[in-house]
Amino acid sequence: MERKQQMDLAGAVGMVVFANVLAFNQVAIKLTNAGIGPVFAAGLRSALALAVLGIWLLVSGRRITGLRRTLWSGLFLGGLFSVEFILLFTSLDLTSVSRASITFYAMPVWLALVAHFTLPGERLSSRRLLGLVLAMAGVGWALADPQSRGAGDIRGDLLALLASWAWAGIALNVRLTRTSELNAEGQLFWQLAVSAVVLCVVAPLFGPLWRETDLLSLFGLVYGTLVASLGFLFWLRLMGIYPASDIASFSFLSPVLAVVFGWLVFDEPVGPDFLGALALTAVGIVLINRRRKTRAEVPPGPGQETLRNEG
Numbered sequence: 001m002e003r004k005q006q007m008d009l010a011g012a013v014g015m016v017v018f019a020n021v022l023a024f025n026q027v028a029i030k031l032t033n034a035g036i037g038p039v040f041a042a043g044l045r046s047a048l049a050l051a052v053l054g055i056w057l058l059v060s061g062r063r064i065t066g067l068r069r070t071l072w073s074g075l076f077l078g079g080l081f082s083v084e085f086i087l088l089f090t091s092l093d094l095t096s097v098s099r100a101s102i103t104f105y106a107m108p109v110w111l112a113l114v115a116h117f118t119l120p121g122e123r124l125s126s127r128r129l130l131g132l133v134l135a136m137a138g139v140g141w142a143l144a145d146p147q148s149r150g151a152g153d154i155r156g157d158l159l160a161l162l163a164s165w166a167w168a169g170i171a172l173n174v175r176l177t178r179t180s181e182l183n184a185e186g187q188l189f190w191q192l193a194v195s196a197v198v199l200c201v202v203a204p205l206f207g208p209l210w211r212e213t214d215l216l217s218l219f220g221l222v223y224g225t226l227v228a229s230l231g232f233l234f235w236l237r238l239m240g241i242y243p244a245s246d247i248a249s250f251s252f253l254s255p256v257l258a259v260v261f262g263w264l265v266f267d268e269p270v271g272p273d274f275l276g277a278l279a280l281t282a283v284g285i286v287l288i289n290r291r292r293k294t295r296a297e298v299p300p301g302p303g304q305e306t307l308r309n310e311g
Helices: 009-033 038-060 071-094 097-104 107-118 126-144 154-176 184-206 215-239 244-266 272-289
Strands: none
Touching: 009 038, 009 071, 009 097, 009 215, 009 244, 038 071, 038 184, 038 215, 071 097, 071 154, 071 184, 097 126, 097 154, 097 244, 097 272, 107 126, 107 154, 107 272, 126 272, 184 215, 244 272
């Protein structure tokens, strides 16, 4: 499809739909955890998503090349992905969707801070620095909100924070290592293949593999599988059509919508203080991601901006 220089109605609708899908994934993880051990559930999700990726490659006729030359960086990428989802799934087993999401989706804050020192062209402007300060203040405000603390657990909140750091590490990996030479399917392959093995092997260390499995927990697993495979590929399709800065500007929707879904599904408390903190975080993320437009913004190469949205 033809590359476009600005976001149009179809692209905006696609991003809003994807933000909803991504936000509900946090609810799906919590539903899955009710019936399957968190780490084992994450491993099953990766294994099933890997099968979906294989079907996608077969149907689309696309190929993955360069796996041998990216072996070590690919294993490292998969290791980071494994750590991220051990932390995220365990976090959502302990704390509320609302608190975990506002912390986890603050990833652009940590990425922007590290990228300032490590990536060319990613230095913090005054506007992005303001966004970083606002987002960090919003996260701190949300975690300090006394009304939401009753539904949360500081251990889960900290695990969500660590998961966001691991996610930022993944984004840096695909910018600074040889995995940047892979196409989207290749990067996704390393993440899913390594994590499917690692997570299933270590899962018994984190408690029983099966809990009270029911249709809701199985629904959560299937939903998460589709998000981890087809959802990721759909987002990359949009990345190939629209400017990366326009796509990134929609990232503030995911934490906002996740809080709404947490309230709707689990009746999680959302008071005025928490909403104010959420708004502050969202504004900060927009400022961090917003780039000055150029006349001819080129599409990002493989691994550039491909992992800004995940879950």
